[in-house]
Amino acid sequence: MTTTSASNAGFAHGRALRPSSKVLPEHARGHNRSLVLQTLYRSGRRSRADIARETGLTRVTVSALVADLIADGLVVELGQREETRPGKPATLLDLDRSAFVIVGLDLSEHSTFSGALLDLDGTISARAEVALAGSTGEAAVEKVVALAQQLVDQATVPILGIGVGSPGVVDLGGVVLSAPNLGWNGMPLQSILNARFGVPVLVANDANAAVLAEHSFGGADSDAMLIKIGHGVGAGLLLGGTPLFGSRFAAGEIGHVVVGTDGGAVCACGKRGCLETWLSIPNLIERLEEEGDAARTAVLREAGERLGIALAPVVGALDLSEVILAGPTELLDGPLAAATVETLRNRTMAEFHGSVTLRMTTLGQDIVLRGAAVMVLSGQLGVS
Amino acid sequence: MTTTSASNAGFAHGRALRPSSKVLPEHARGHNRSLVLQTLYRSGRRSRADIARETGLTRVTVSALVADLIADGLVVELGQREETRPGKPATLLDLDRSAFVIVGLDLSEHSTFSGALLDLDGTISARAEVALAGSTGEAAVEKVVALAQQLVDQATVPILGIGVGSPGVVDLGGVVLSAPNLGWNGMPLQSILNARFGVPVLVANDANAAVLAEHSFGGADSDAMLIKIGHGVGAGLLLGGTPLFGSRFAAGEIGHVVVGTDGGAVCACGKRGCLETWLSIPNLIERLEEEGDAARTAVLREAGERLGIALAPVVGALDLSEVILAGPTELLDGPLAAATVETLRNRTMAEFHGSVTLRMTTLGQDIVLRGAAVMVLSGQLGVS
DNA sequence: TTTGTTAGTAAAGCTTACGAACAAACACCT
DNA sequence: AGGTGTTTGTTCGTAAGCTTTACTAACAAA
Numbered sequence: 001m002t003t004t005s006a007s008n009a010g011f012a013h014g015r016a017l018r019p020s021s022k023v024l025p026e027h028a029r030g031h032n033r034s035l036v037l038q039t040l041y042r043s044g045r046r047s048r049a050d051i052a053r054e055t056g057l058t059r060v061t062v063s064a065l066v067a068d069l070i071a072d073g074l075v076v077e078l079g080q081r082e083e084t085r086p087g088k089p090a091t092l093l094d095l096d097r098s099a100f101v102i103v104g105l106d107l108s109e110h111s112t113f114s115g116a117l118l119d120l121d122g123t124i125s126a127r128a129e130v131a132l133a134g135s136t137g138e139a140a141v142e143k144v145v146a147l148a149q150q151l152v153d154q155a156t157v158p159i160l161g162i163g164v165g166s167p168g169v170v171d172l173g174g175v176v177l178s179a180p181n182l183g184w185n186g187m188p189l190q191s192i193l194n195a196r197f198g199v200p201v202l203v204a205n206d207a208n209a210a211v212l213a214e215h216s217f218g219g220a221d222s223d224a225m226l227i228k229i230g231h232g233v234g235a236g237l238l239l240g241g242t243p244l245f246g247s248r249f250a251a252g253e254i255g256h257v258v259v260g261t262d263g264g265a266v267c268a269c270g271k272r273g274c275l276e277t278w279l280s281i282p283n284l285i286e287r288l289e290e291e292g293d294a295a296r297t298a299v300l301r302e303a304g305e306r307l308g309i310a311l312a313p314v315v316g317a318l319d320l321s322e323v324i325l326a327g328p329t330e331l332l333d334g335p336l337a338a339a340t341v342e343t344l345r346n347r348t349m350a351e352f353h354g355s356v357t358l359r360m361t362t363l364g365q366d367i368v369l370r371g372a373a374v375m376v377l378s379g380q381l382g383v384s
Numbered sequence: 385m386t387t388t389s390a391s392n393a394g395f396a397h398g399r400a401l402r403p404s405s406k407v408l409p410e411h412a413r414g415h416n417r418s419l420v421l422q423t424l425y426r427s428g429r430r431s432r433a434d435i436a437r438e439t440g441l442t443r444v445t446v447s448a449l450v451a452d453l454i455a456d457g458l459v460v461e462l463g464q465r466e467e468t469r470p471g472k473p474a475t476l477l478d479l480d481r482s483a484f485v486i487v488g489l490d491l492s493e494h495s496t497f498s499g500a501l502l503d504l505d506g507t508i509s510a511r512a513e514v515a516l517a518g519s520t521g522e523a524a525v526e527k528v529v530a531l532a533q534q535l536v537d538q539a540t541v542p543i544l545g546i547g548v549g550s551p552g553v554v555d556l557g558g559v560v561l562s563a564p565n566l567g568w569n570g571m572p573l574q575s576i577l578n579a580r581f582g583v584p585v586l587v588a589n590d591a592n593a594a595v596l597a598e599h600s601f602g603g604a605d606s607d608a609m610l611i612k613i614g615h616g617v618g619a620g621l622l623l624g625g626t627p628l629f630g631s632r633f634a635a636g637e638i639g640h641v642v643v644g645t646d647g648g649a650v651c652a653c654g655k656r657g658c659l660e661t662w663l664s665i666p667n668l669i670e671r672l673e674e675e676g677d678a679a680r681t682a683v684l685r686e687a688g689e690r691l692g693i694a695l696a697p698v699v700g701a702l703d704l705s706e707v708i709l710a711g712p713t714e715l716l717d718g719p720l721a722a723a724t725v726e727t728l729r730n731r732t733m734a735e736f737h738g739s740v741t742l743r744m745t746t747l748g749q750d751i752v753l754r755g756a757a758v759m760v761l762s763g764q765l766g767v768s
Numbered sequence: 769t770t771t772g773t774t775a776g777t778a779a780a781g782c783t784t785a786c787g788a789a790c791a792a793a794c795a796c797c798t
Numbered sequence: 799a800g801g802t803g804t805t806t807g808t809t810c811g812t813a814a815g816c817t818t819t820a821c822t823a824a825c826a827a828a
Contacts, residue, residue, distance in 0.1 A: 025409055025783090026785095028408065058816075060817075063777070085825085088776075088823060247703050250703040254700045256733040262646065316641040317638050318628065319634040319635040320630070349653065410784085410816095412784075416785090441786095442786060444786070444809090469805080471793070472791090475806080
């Protein structure tokens, strides 16, 4: 049954069966393969028989799939189980978590592109940064390529793929349709990187990447919304474990939604009272400086209230159970978050949405690049 | 290859492959079977070869699947294609659209349960109603059973299934978790009807059913939100063609979300300024009577503005392309709808969401029961 | 030593889809 | 009229995938 699969191939599946597309036995096989992988990924050190019981597949089938995975270098045998019990001792298996690395890039910061090398567990083994120095357009793409190259050069094992969290609107093919700060309009970043490095590349919106990270590493449940507050305000939505992209790939773009019915500051976009005018970090800092230290709490509370006002209809309509904030802790985690959750509860139906929780991310600065890594994991291995 | 499938069986599949569950060849077969059915459903009168080209399956496979479907009585041969062209003339096929009927029930009206018998195209061949007469709890269930029985008795061909659109919160197993007006709390309506009639039954929230109907019969696209305005206010969401249920099955329950930052009337739920206080039909009528004819437009416009204020964050966050209103045309289709769309556009980012459209449903009073029928179609045949 | 249990493998069989090849039926060209 | 090419739908054989059945290996308990 040794499948003699050519070198590194075998898990470069297309993935993503579109709903209305034929299903061949081979696709079913790929699915079951991912299922085995996923079982090992979530908690390793299981025997073939354990996996069979857990997945519902037979031991025979699991053995065949595991043989494939071992041949591909993704799974290793760890030796026999210590535990003493009747019957033949089990051979424990685990993902070879150091067999591959993932390159994760975060393009969402204002003046820096940062990246890291992550193993399959999400452990970071190397980091790199490039200063943006005001680059836009092609020059900014060159910075991305340079950053990726720096990380690729540091890898000592094969690279599973490159994941990128980019600001702006990104379509499903990894084309950045619009990222004003970087001067990108229809920039095919995914193709460019793929052509350059010859490995699978996945590009998505930064907030979408972030919510994936929070789901995989931060314990967020399957219906969650992550609000990313920085130079702008954006959101990533996870519904039933699947990221939401929207009809024009602009889901989560809530920075320029008007909040409340009582005016507000004029926004760069021309409207008055956009969420960003209250909540973006530059605006927040400006207001804090204007009003002075005495009014600090009041300013933060008001920003939090505005966020709550904007989120209430969304939480209600989507029946979200969890809202997560990402951004500078010193500003967000305090009166602002408290006011947001209060407002949210006062404005939604307790019976349905009373138990909505709001918390800060636990992943700190690395949230986007970890999310980018999750995209690769899920795209290449069907694991998340 | 005649499958000699026992009488009516053969398409009573479980459906709904959960993402993390094994896939057997048999499941793949079911998928491909649905694929063939779906191509015929959308526009019939195709040959086996046509279907093969369209689905990507081979003619051989399509022939086998079609033989199954003919044996099950779902597909019929129509004879040879008239059109004259080279090659052996094709044998045209179509769904046997009158081979089965679907029972669709609408429990969302205030004082009446209504239902209909629909064929696979959604054409209504019989109707029935029962007066609710204030029934709640078990008594209300009896009314539902009586209504279904009335329709079942009128059917002259086998019944594909019963679909029900119920108010309130309904879980995926068709248990009505909470429907205050009917006094239902954890009422297992789906099991009850299934036990009673021995055919597949699907129960879902009325607004969810409605948005499915609008998608299948009303031309709504795959990312749409339907606002159902009646005694209460609720919404049904379709994202990527899939209905959204939410973490507690309460998605779309937006009637008691507070709108705006300037107070409003006190609601039955205790809060002030809920969407329902502005928009529910009883409240709207009351206000129209209070303010008199001269203020009619102003009252309707204000209600529309409130709806727009509540929807803006949702449209922004989800990047919806289409919002649909269902309810009394004489109140909704005019100043109210106009004000809603204006408000929506003023409060969202034109670049992303500018082309959001808002319109009335084209399905009138039958929207919920048609949606209930779509649920059966999609659940039993994988067609929609 | 016997009994019963568990792990993993091997062989055979079923299902499903595919490709090759073919006959039937037709249009079109000479 | 007859040949040529095209299209349809079927038959036959094959490849892939999972299951069932049956087996061996390895262990604990009595």
